[in-house]
Amino acid sequence: MSSDVMTGEEFRGLRENRGFNQQELAEFLNEKLGRRYDRNRISRWENGAERIPQLVVTALRPTAAPSSVGIPAVHVGPAMTLVVSNQKGGVGKTVSVANIGFLLAKAGRRVLIVDADPQASISIHLGVDPHECELAGTSLSQVLFNDRPTREAIVGVCDGQLDLLPCSIDLADADTNLAREPNGTLVLREKLDEVRDEYDFILVDCPPNLGVLTVSALNAADQLLIPSQTEMLSLMGIPKLLENVVKVRRRVNPRIGLLGILPTLFKARRVQDQAMVEELRKLAAANKTRLFTPVKDVADIAKGVTAGRPALELNPNIVGAEAYEEVAQALLELLCARKETLRGAA
Ligand SMILES: Nc1ncnc2c1ncn2[C@@H]1O[C@H](COP(=O)(O)OP(=O)(O)OP(=O)(O)O)[C@@H](O)[C@H]1O
Ligand SMILES: [Mg+2]
The missing domain is CATH 3.40.50.300 (P-loop containing nucleotide triphosphate hydrolases)
Incomplete structure (x- = not known):
């Protein structure tokens, strides 16, 4: 799913899935990306009036679960x-x-x-x-x-x-x-x-x-x-x-x-x-x-x-x-x- 194909409806779904209202999402993005978005901008993305930046889509996507990379799969104790x-x-x-x-x-x-x-x-x-x-x-x-x-x-x-x-x-x-x-x-x-x-x-x-x-x-x-x-x-x-x-x-x-x-x-x-x-x-x-x-x-x-x-x-x-x-x-x-x-x- 890239920004080119992401619809406003899909974007709203992602927002709701993460439990944000539009204002909270704007604050989350501003904190994470150093931007100055407001709820009107989020609304325009959701009703399709404005293209959603790729950066925003990436920031809103679910984060990767903690990774065990580099950690042996088998247990080598102690805890x-x-x-x-x-x-x-x-x-x-x-x-x-x-x-x-x-x-x-x-x-x-x-x-x-x-x-x-x-x-x-x-x-x-x-x-x-x-x-x-x-x-x-x-x-x-x-x-x-x-x-x-x-x-x-x-x-x-x-x-x-x-x-x-x-x-x-x-x-x-x-x-x-x-x-x-x-x-x-x-x-x-x-x-x-x-x-x-x-x-x-x-x-x-x-x-x-x-x-x-x-x-x-x-x-x-x-x-x-x-x-x-x-x-x-x-x-x-x-x-x-x-x-x-x-x-x-x-x-x-x-x-x-x-x-x-x-x-x-x-x-x-x-x-x-x-x-x-x-x-x-x-x-x-x-x-x-x-x-x-x-x-x-x-x-x-x-x-x-x-x-x-x-x-x-x-x-x-x-x-x-x-x-x-x-x-x-x-x-x-x-x-x-x-x-x-x-x-x-x-
Ligand atoms: N991030 C959060 N957002 C909303 N509610 C939360 C959050 N974290 C904890 N709570 C709620 O706050 C209350 C206290 O949380 P929790 O029981 O984890 O605290 P605690 O420090 O273990 O308490 P105690 O000192 O009594 O053991 C619980 O009702 C919990 O559901
Ligand atoms: Mg406790």
């Missing part, structure tokens, strides 16, 4: 563990884990998602009933508190594309139960090590606090991703989280790296959201880490939660896909680099 954390609630941690996990699986990688939040949000998001897991004894708390083999608690989700280590509200006893264990915040790492060779990636969804579960996750992490809503309160907790990362690196886990900060729930038209992205950019630069493309605030992303599936599985072309694809690609590249190092050392 890279990504922890997704921010002590502020409701900033898109869970939704990010679901969608990044899905993209990594789609790129052919074996992915385990670990629900380390007693709210059990990612378990519910991926269609698993936390109460049933609790009754069946197949939740993360059984693994952590009763030394149940990790493998026995893992379930397949998304038609087997992803594996999940679910949890239920009984994980809320982690503070007391893990405090009784010698080096209790290392139990999660030990239990994940049981299955690390079976996956390419382990993604851990954290609760909105810096308690024992988050510290346990950081102790097990290779990489940390910090989603942050583009509003003030969400930003304010990041320095404290980063302080903890420095301590974890010094005391327990020297391998932990900062993958980056992911702005979420971004409303491009709100001046304060734009200002907050700038603040996040400065914070990322000061901590020598990457600021990913912001994930826009779009209903389609929230719809995935209701549907019990990652939003990008329901519709790979929704607004926000680019941001998650960027994160997935960064992880695939890191995995590739690490596997090269492992091979060199072998």
Whole structure:
């Protein structure tokens, strides 16, 4: 399909498929291409009054899925563990884990998602009933508190594309139960090590606090991703989280790296959201880490939660896909680099 043959109707279909109204599409194109289109121009393209530039057609086409090019198809373990954390609630941690996990699986990688939040949000998001897991004894708390083999608690989700280590509200006893264990915040790492060779990636969804579960996750992490809503309160907790990362690196886990900060729930038209992205950019630069493309605030992303599936599985072309694809690609590249190092050392 080239611009020569693309009709206005086809163009409108592409726009609607990506969840943009005409104004949003103009803003998307201006941001991406450095142009000054407005909704009238989009309207003229759609009603055939004006030719659609090839550049615009290309920009609107679905982006390529993250590529596994250069990464061995066969598994050469151990898994890279990504922890997704921010002590502020409701900033898109869970939704990010679901969608990044899905993209990594789609790129052919074996992915385990670990629900380390007693709210059990990612378990519910991926269609698993936390109460049933609790009754069946197949939740993360059984693994952590009763030394149940990790493998026995893992379930397949998304038609087997992803594996999940679910949890239920009984994980809320982690503070007391893990405090009784010698080096209790290392139990999660030990239990994940049981299955690390079976996956390419382990993604851990954290609760909105810096308690024992988050510290346990950081102790097990290779990489940390910090989603942050583009509003003030969400930003304010990041320095404290980063302080903890420095301590974890010094005391327990020297391998932990900062993958980056992911702005979420971004409303491009709100001046304060734009200002907050700038603040996040400065914070990322000061901590020598990457600021990913912001994930826009779009209903389609929230719809995935209701549907019990990652939003990008329901519709790979929704607004926000680019941001998650960027994160997935960064992880695939890191995995590739690490596997090269492992091979060199072998
Ligand atoms: N990009 C987005 N656009 C629209 N809604 C979103 C987006 N990302 C997340 N949401 C919605 O925002 C809410 C919070 O998202 P999510 O549960 O992922 O945050 P969280 O940081 O994991 O929350 P908690 O701290 O409670 O674990 C959910 O209702 C989710 O559907
Ligand atoms: Mg959550």
